[in-house]
Every structure is written in C-alpha cells, then in structure tokens.
Amino acid sequence: MSETMIPPELVAPAFNPATFANRDDVHAIFTRLRKDYPLSQVEVPGYDPHWIVTKYADLREIARQDEIFHGGDRSKTLISQAGEELVKQYTGGQSNIFRSLVQLDPPEHQKYRSVCSGAFSLDGIKAALPGVEATAKIFADKLISLAPECDFAAEIAFLYPLKVVLDLIGVPEADHAKMLELTQWLFTYADPDLKRPGSDLTDPQEITRTWGIVFEEFEKYYQPMIADRQQCPRHDLASVIANGKIDGGPMEHRALISYFIIASTAGHDTTAATTGHGMWQLAMRPDILADLKANPDLIPGFVEETIRWASPVQQFVRSATQDYEIKGRTIRKGDLVYLSYLSANRDEDAFPDPFTFDHRRSPNRHVGFGFGGHTCLGIHLARMEMIALWKEIIPRLKSVELTGEPRMAESEFVCGPKSVPIRFEVE
Ligand code: HEM
Numbered sequence: 001m002s003e004t005m006i007p008p009e010l011v012a013p014a015f016n017p018a019t020f021a022n023r024d025d026v027h028a029i030f031t032r033l034r035k036d037y038p039l040s041q042v043e044v045p046g047y048d049p050h051w052i053v054t055k056y057a058d059l060r061e062i063a064r065q066d067e068i069f070h071g072g073d074r075s076k077t078l079i080s081q082a083g084e085e086l087v088k089q090y091t092g093g094q095s096n097i098f099r100s101l102v103q104l105d106p107p108e109h110q111k112y113r114s115v116c117s118g119a120f121s122l123d124g125i126k127a128a129l130p131g132v133e134a135t136a137k138i139f140a141d142k143l144i145s146l147a148p149e150c151d152f153a154a155e156i157a158f159l160y161p162l163k164v165v166l167d168l169i170g171v172p173e174a175d176h177a178k179m180l181e182l183t184q185w186l187f188t189y190a191d192p193d194l195k196r197p198g199s200d201l202t203d204p205q206e207i208t209r210t211w212g213i214v215f216e217e218f219e220k221y222y223q224p225m226i227a228d229r230q231q232c233p234r235h236d237l238a239s240v241i242a243n244g245k246i247d248g249g250p251m252e253h254r255a256l257i258s259y260f261i262i263a264s265t266a267g268h269d270t271t272a273a274t275t276g277h278g279m280w281q282l283a284m285r286p287d288i289l290a291d292l293k294a295n296p297d298l299i300p301g302f303v304e305e306t307i308r309w310a311s312p313v314q315q316f317v318r319s320a321t322q323d324y325e326i327k328g329r330t331i332r333k334g335d336l337v338y339l340s341y342l343s344a345n346r347d348e349d350a351f352p353d354p355f356t357f358d359h360r361r362s363p364n365r366h367v368g369f370g371f372g373g374h375t376c377l378g379i380h381l382a383r384m385e386m387i388a389l390w391k392e393i394i395p396r397l398k399s400v401e402l403t404g405e406p407r408m409a410e411s412e413f414v415c416g417p418k419s420v421p422i423r424f425e426v427e
C-alpha cells in the first residue's frame with residue numbers, strides 16, 4: 001500500500017516554476033510519485049493541501065467527472081494561498097481572475113462551450129484548412145531561407161501557431177506580437193526571459209498581479225473588436241464569440257472577455273511548445289526524420305507522439321464538490337486535486353516504454369489534450385496545423401542537428417522549449 005501523505009520536500013520543487021527548466025528533474029519527481037505515492041496528498045508550505053494525481057487511469061477517472069470535480073470553485077491552476085487571497089480581493093470573492101471555459105462548470109460550461117463547438121469541430125476546422133496550409137508554407141519557406149542555422153523555437157515554433165489562431169479570430173497581423181507577449185506573461189509569468197518586465201518574482205502574489213494586468217490588457221484590446229463584430233459580424237471567430245448567446249441572452253462580461261483570452265492564448269503557446277519538442281526530437285534522432293521522409297503518412301502519428309512527449313499543459317487543478325472514493329482513498333468535499341498531465345503521459349502502466357519517443361506508437365491515447373468535458377476545444381485545429389507544418393518541412397529537410405542545448409521555459413503551468421538552436425541542410 002502506498003503512503004497517504006507525500007513528504008512536502010519531495011513535491012515542493014514541482015511547485016516551483018524554475019524546476020521545469022530541467023525536464024529530467026521534473027520527471028524524476030513524478031516518476032517517484034507514480035511509484036511510491038500514486039494518489040496521495042501533500043501540504044507544501046504556503047499552499048493549501050493538494051491531492052497529486054500522477055497515474056493515467058486516476059487522472060481520467062477524475063477528469064471525466066466534471067459534475068463532481070469542479071474547475072471554477074477554487075483556482076484552476078496551482079496558486080499559493082497568498083496569490084489566491086489577492087485574486088479574491090480583485091474579484092470580490094472569486095477564486096479565479098478569468099472565467100473562461102476551463103473555469104466554468106456544468107451546466108454553464110456546456111452552454112458556453114457550444115458557442116464555439118461548431119467552429120472547432122472537424123467540419124468547422126476543414127473550412128480553415130486552405131488558410132492553415134498557406135500559413136504552413138510561409139513558415140516552411142522561412143525556415144528554408146534561414147538555412148543553415150536558426151533558433152527553431154523563436155523563428156518558427158512560436159510564430160506559426162500564433163498566426164494560425166489569430167488569423168482565425170480576426171486579429172490584425174500588426175497586433176500578433178502583442179498577443180504573444182501577453183500570452184507569455186500569463187503562461188510563463190516566472191520565466192526570466194518571458195515574464196512581464198518589472199514583475200517581482202520574490203513576491204508570492206506576483207502571479208495574481210500579472211494575471212490581473214493581462215486581463216485588463218486583453219479587455220482593453222478586445223472591447224472595441226467585440227463592439228465592431230456585434231454591429232457588423234464577419235466570417236471570423238471574433239464574430240462567433242462576440243455574438244454568442246447563453247440561454248438566449250448575451251454572455252456575462254468577464255466570461256466574454258475570458259473567452260477571447262483563452263482563444264488567443266491557449267491556441268498557440270501549447271502548439272508552439274509541442275512543435276519545438278518535435279524539431280528537438282528530429283535533431284536528436286536522424287532515424288525518425290528518415291522514416292518520416294520515406295513514409296509521410298506517419299506524420300500524424302509523429303504529431304501525436306510530440307503531444308504526449310511535450311505535454312505542454314503541466315497541470316490543472318480541480319476541487320471536489322462531494323466526498324469521492326478512489327483507490328481506497330477518500331477525497332473529501334472541498335479538497336484540491338492536482339492533475340499532472342505530464343506524469344500521466346509517462347505512466348509505465350499506460351504506455352510501453354514511456355520515456356522513448358516513438359513516432360510509430362500505436363495506440364497513443366495520451367491525455368495531452370486533457371480528458372472529459374474539458375478536453376481541449378482546439379484538439380482538431382492543433383492536430384491539423386501541426387500536421388500541415390510538418391508536411392511542408394519534412395520533405396525539404398535533409399538533415400538537422402542541435403547546435404546547443406535547447407532551453408525549457410521556467411513554468412509549472414504551460415511549459416515548452418523557448419529555444420531550440422539547430423543547424424540544418426535542405427533538399
Ligand atoms: C483545453 C491542451 C491547443 C483551446 C485544453 C486542456 C488541455 C489542452 C490539457 C484541458 C484543460 C482542462 O483539463 O481543464 C492543449 C494542447 C494543445 C492545445 C497540448 C496543442 C498541442 C489548443 C488550440 C486551441 C485550444 C489550438 C484553439 C484555440 C482550448 C480551449 C480549452 C482547452 C478553449 C478549454 C476547453 C474547456 O474547458 O472546455 N487544452 N491545447 N487549445 N484548449 Fe487546448
């Protein structure tokens with residue numbers, strides 16, 4: 001029988017964004033937890049107690065039950081007590097600054113999700129394919145023009161998915177850089193290169209302050225666009241969201257702004273992280289590049305493995321609305337539950353040889369896109385855009401190697417390589 005309480009010193013580093021700069025350190029923590037504390041609680045100083053869910057099957061069991069495990073009653077992401085206290089001051093008692101889909105719970109969640117579910121369905125996304133393929137070609141051409149060396153993360157991985165999703169929303173190209181910056185303040189608030197300038201990371205409330213600023217910046221940016229699209233709807237996602245109806249009426253203001261925020265943030269940093277990992281693997285493993293060049297129909301499987309491998313969303317937190325029995329343990333009503341997607345995707349009981357990148361892995365039922373009612377809304381778009389990019393790049397890439405160590409962002413939330421320096425030859 002495994003232990004019920006995890007020694008705090010074992011988990012404390014996983015609550016620290018800096019640890020995530022070193023993938024081996026992070027995996028060592030979660031591998032140990034899967035083995036000795038697969039479903040146990042921890043009380044890290046400065047944080048409320050959390051159940052840490054590290055096993056694939058447990059994560060799916062919990063994530064599937066979104067009536068029982070809520071996203072909006074407490075902070076949806078890991079936050080210190082001091083940070084959550086400040087959120088409550090900002091919001092008049094709520095635990096989240098944002099009210100996007102991830103923080104909404106049934107029955108409200110489904111109503112908000114339906115506003116965009118058509119646009120993000122397989123059929124909805126098909127309409128976007130020609131535009132996405134054209135963008136993929138632009139970025140493949142850019143890569144070729146940069147030969148023989150570039151930083152793939154900075155030049156391609158960050159910028160391609162940004163353009164794909166912001167074009168769909170209807171954000172003018174001149175504003176894409178601003179959107180990238182705000183996203184990085186939000187998701188990588190603690191990374192020395194990507195954080196909001198001037199933020200003071202020694203202060204445990206800094207995350208809340210930064211997120212408050214990010215909300216206000218997006219609100220200022222999107223309010224005129226919302227008014228414009230409500231008066232003159234166009235064929236873009238901004239028009240779909242701005243005119244979305246809940247029970248026949250308009251969306252609540254904070255939820256409307258948050259809808260724009262999640263669409264403009266969740267849709268690219270995650271994909272960028274995954275794409276950066278993809279090139280990193282190609283640079284380490286010439287056998288994979290050769291196989292993909294000879295068998296382009298393996299590209300979708302390669303993409304799927306990059307998502308499992310990268311697991312860019314490290315965690316989301318749920319809180320229990322009632323007592324719940326699992327593995328002989330009782331999660332009590334009100335308890336916080338930390339879902340480690342990263343750990344579940346390396347679970348030895350779910351994936352043979354989980355620490356081997358296997359682009360031919362089949363089946364590959366990873367939880368990189370989450371699981372249950374909150375499964376990534378952009379799942380089809382993400383796959384489609386990554387497949388489109390690799391289909392352009394792989395036939396033109398003769399060889400690739402690293403010219404230095406890729407550098408991971410310091411983030412315990414959305415995390416991926418911020419630099420992948422490569423030398424490459426083109427066909
Ligand atoms: C939700 C991962 C790309 C939009 C999620 C969740 C994960 C995730 C793990 C689950 C959140 C939870 O458990 O509460 C990823 C990964 C991506 C990706 C790994 C790329 C490789 C995208 C794209 C979009 C997007 C391209 C497009 C805008 C969303 C939205 C949600 C979400 C709106 C909230 C869904 C809900 O709560 O109902 N994503 N995502 N994501 N994702 Fe993605």
